[in-house]
Amino acid sequence: SVPGTKVELTVSCRNLLDMDTFSKSDPVVVLFVQVSGSSEWKEFGRTEVIDNTLNPDFVRKFVLDYYFEEKQNLRFDPAGSHGTLFGAQDFLGQAFVALGEVIGSQRGRLERPLTGVPGKRCGTILLLAEELSNCRDIVTMQLCANKLDKKDFFGKSDPFLVFYRSNEDGTFTICHKTEVVKNTLNPVWQPFTIPVRALCNGDYDRTVKIDVYDWDRDGSHDFIGEFATSYRELSRAQSQFTVYEVLNPRKKCKKKKYVNSGTVTLLSFSVESEFTFVDYIRGGTQLNFTVAIDFTASNGLPSQPTSLHYASPYQLSAYALALKAVGEIIQDYDSDKLFPAYGFGAKVPPDGKISHQFPLNNNVENPSCAGIEGVLESYLQSLRTVQLYGPTNFAPVINQVAGTAAQVTDGSQYHVLLIITDGVISDMLQTKEAIVTASSLPMSIIIVGVGPAEFEAMEELDGDEVRLSSRGRYAERDIVQFVPFRDYVDDSGNQVLSMARLAKDVLAEIPEQLLSYMKTRDIKPRRADPE
Numbered sequence: 001s002v003p004g005t006k007v008e009l010t011v012s013c014r015n016l017l018d019m020d021t022f023s024k025s026d027p028v029v030v031l032f033v034q035v036s037g038s039s040e041w042k043e044f045g046r047t048e049v050i051d052n053t054l055n056p057d058f059v060r061k062f063v064l065d066y067y068f069e070e071k072q073n074l075r076f077d078p079a080g081s082h083g084t085l086f087g088a089q090d091f092l093g094q095a096f097v098a099l100g101e102v103i104g105s106q107r108g109r110l111e112r113p114l115t116g117v118p119g120k121r122c123g124t125i126l127l128l129a130e131e132l133s134n135c136r137d138i139v140t141m142q143l144c145a146n147k148l149d150k151k152d153f154f155g156k157s158d159p160f161l162v163f164y165r166s167n168e169d170g171t172f173t174i175c176h177k178t179e180v181v182k183n184t185l186n187p188v189w190q191p192f193t194i195p196v197r198a199l200c201n202g203d204y205d206r207t208v209k210i211d212v213y214d215w216d217r218d219g220s221h222d223f224i225g226e227f228a229t230s231y232r233e234l235s236r237a238q239s240q241f242t243v244y245e246v247l248n249p250r251k252k253c254k255k256k257k258y259v260n261s262g263t264v265t266l267l268s269f270s271v272e273s274e275f276t277f278v279d280y281i282r283g284g285t286q287l288n289f290t291v292a293i294d295f296t297a298s299n300g301l302p303s304q305p306t307s308l309h310y311a312s313p314y315q316l317s318a319y320a321l322a323l324k325a326v327g328e329i330i331q332d333y334d335s336d337k338l339f340p341a342y343g344f345g346a347k348v349p350p351d352g353k354i355s356h357q358f359p360l361n362n363n364v365e366n367p368s369c370a371g372i373e374g375v376l377e378s379y380l381q382s383l384r385t386v387q388l389y390g391p392t393n394f395a396p397v398i399n400q401v402a403g404t405a406a407q408v409t410d411g412s413q414y415h416v417l418l419i420i421t422d423g424v425i426s427d428m429l430q431t432k433e434a435i436v437t438a439s440s441l442p443m444s445i446i447i448v449g450v451g452p453a454e455f456e457a458m459e460e461l462d463g464d465e466v467r468l469s470s471r472g473r474y475a476e477r478d479i480v481q482f483v484p485f486r487d488y489v490d491d492s493g494n495q496v497l498s499m500a501r502l503a504k505d506v507l508a509e510i511p512e513q514l515l516s517y518m519k520t521r522d523i524k525p526r527r528a529d530p531e
Helices: 099-104 196-200 231-238 249-254 277-282 318-333 371-385 395-405 428-438 456-462 495-507 510-520
Strands: 006-014 027-034 041-046 062-065 073-080 095-098 109-113 124-131 137-146 159-166 172-177 192-195 207-214 222-230 242-245 263-273 286-294 338-344 346-348 353-355 368-370 413-421 443-449 480-484
Touching (some): 006 027, 006 099, 073 124, 099 109, 099 124, 099 277, 099 318, 137 196, 172 192, 172 196, 196 231, 222 242, 231 263, 318 443, 413 510, 428 443, 456 480
Parallel strands (some): 286 338, 286 413, 413 443
Antiparallel strands (some): 027 041, 027 073, 109 124, 137 192, 137 263, 159 207, 207 222, 338 368, 346 353
């Protein structure tokens, strides 16, 4: 996801455990963040202490960097405060939650029971996630000037504008320069675009200072004058022209009759919002996750240790590992946690027909499995009952998910198909055709390649280097992300660290792919209903 997406968490508790005999507890909540890829927890921060209540609404908020591709585990520990040291008597329970779960829940609100005090009800914790926004707006404006002071001995002035935003400490930072308009005292500058963040850091009343200069070839530009405004004042120009007087303080002091050094008029001003992935998820867009697993003979017999499907008593198979790593992240965003799961390229009982989309749970009516654990279970079950065969055809399962995605295209549903394969593909032409067709639908495809093969065909499908095409038709957008599993498994066999990286690389493109679909269809996120 876009780096720098900041999420603000507001914390409240209800019906906390009462520890004080004389008055109610004085609660504080401490937030711990799990260090990525380890089991270590680090204190991130704490709320203020609120005296004498079991239902605190804390004012101090937690601001976290949010990454869609990472599982960001949080732990909230409410405690009764007596100074800063927490003794056993102060422990009021705890709650574990992934940041993605809070954002993925309706309107970004999540309520969790507090647990951890044996035999006692500890109440609940309420979390509200809000993306720090109002800075995603992008402004387009156009200005012109009239009767500016003449600075050049020959000819007129060559004016340009410099914009500065003011900082907290009263200093100014340059944020935009217009082009130079040659030889005129009445310039009209081209319209330009600037993020609101750059102009005022999201504070609509902060001073924006604008200097007017006369351009000189040697770089010693002459100061004509200045004026000040604010984002709020500029934005009023949507309904009327705003005229600013350009003043030169030195001239003002010297000359009694000085009026101004010209005027600048704001001709137009418009704002557009840049929506983010979080906006759509909070607005109710559901991610639907489908799994497809390669059951072809090129993987090797599951009973043999050399097989990619081989699971020892001590270790999951390469397929199971990849499924678990990616699935655990995405399941936070899938509201019903039910995943249709298919196998392809095997002979299926009872009659041994070759199938390229058989349900792993053996239920054609309802191929959905409960959670990633359910998918894993059905996968292991299928390995015992089907015969690995071939060919390796991707197109049938891609077309199947595309068929589902085509039914709802209003932006409320988005589909992600995870294909886990050894990369030996038989129906490359049909698969390209299927992907090009799917590229206009609300769906993404993740291909995880397991085993030692060279994955040139998968790289071609990925389309990062060259846009994928089929029979002269180009994919409308890039919807395929390919990652080779072996890059994430380290020699020591400690897979946890590399799992976090795998999930990150696999899921990194999904927010952009979802946004590109919404943008090309001009679908705006639904506003989260007001309370």
